Amino acid sequence: QGRCIELDFNKNPLVEKRNAEYARLPDGTVARMKAVSAEPPKNYQLKAMKRRKNINIQSGDMFAVQAINGTFYVGQVLQSNLPVDEIDPFIEGCHVIVIFDQIISSPDEDVSALPLGYYQLLIKPCIVEDTYWKRGYFSPLIRRPVPSLDSLSYGFWSYRKQAFQTVKGELLERTPKIMGIYGLTTITGVASEMKRALIAKGIL
DSSP: OOOOOOOOTTOSHHHHHHHHHHHHSOHHHHHHHHHGGGSOGGGTOOOOOOOOSSOOOOTTEEEEEEEETTEEEEEEEEEOSOOOOSSOGGGTTOEEEEEEEEEESSTTOOOTTOOOOTTOBSSOOEEEOTHHHHTTSEEEEEEOOOOOGGGSOEEEEETTTTEEEOTTSOBOSSOOSEEEESSBOOTTHHHHHHHHHHHHTTOO
């Protein structure tokens, strides 16, 4: 018989990192950040822009994302169309995205020369479905080269392995600077993370 694996969702480096962030912030700010998880998603969902039916998402694709009316952040696809994962079948065909701590003036801005800080992210990297583009939450910009992922200190925490891994499942020996959770982000997951980040920055 198969052994049931008990997963502890409270013991991981990302929780430790968030607790360290909380310790640096005023109590009122922390309380508002924690309260986001109890809010109805309609209170914080991303603002839709142009919906798209036919999309072909590729690594390097830039996009605009609007968490507050009239305020646009810029993101990029680091890895597109992820392969089959026998443990997590929902990952197949999804995309690894990052959202930079970088505001742009409009969802049509020319970002060809925009400096990109891969270690200055607004939220942790996420694995998302095409739905974010189809519903207009991500508005396509241009495509720019992605740095070699081997050159970036980047990885995902696996609850099952209790270790950091690449998106391909290879274990990492060191804790990466850019860390996300290995698993599919829900359609409101990016929005809730962005709202917490904007509260922490004093924008909300």
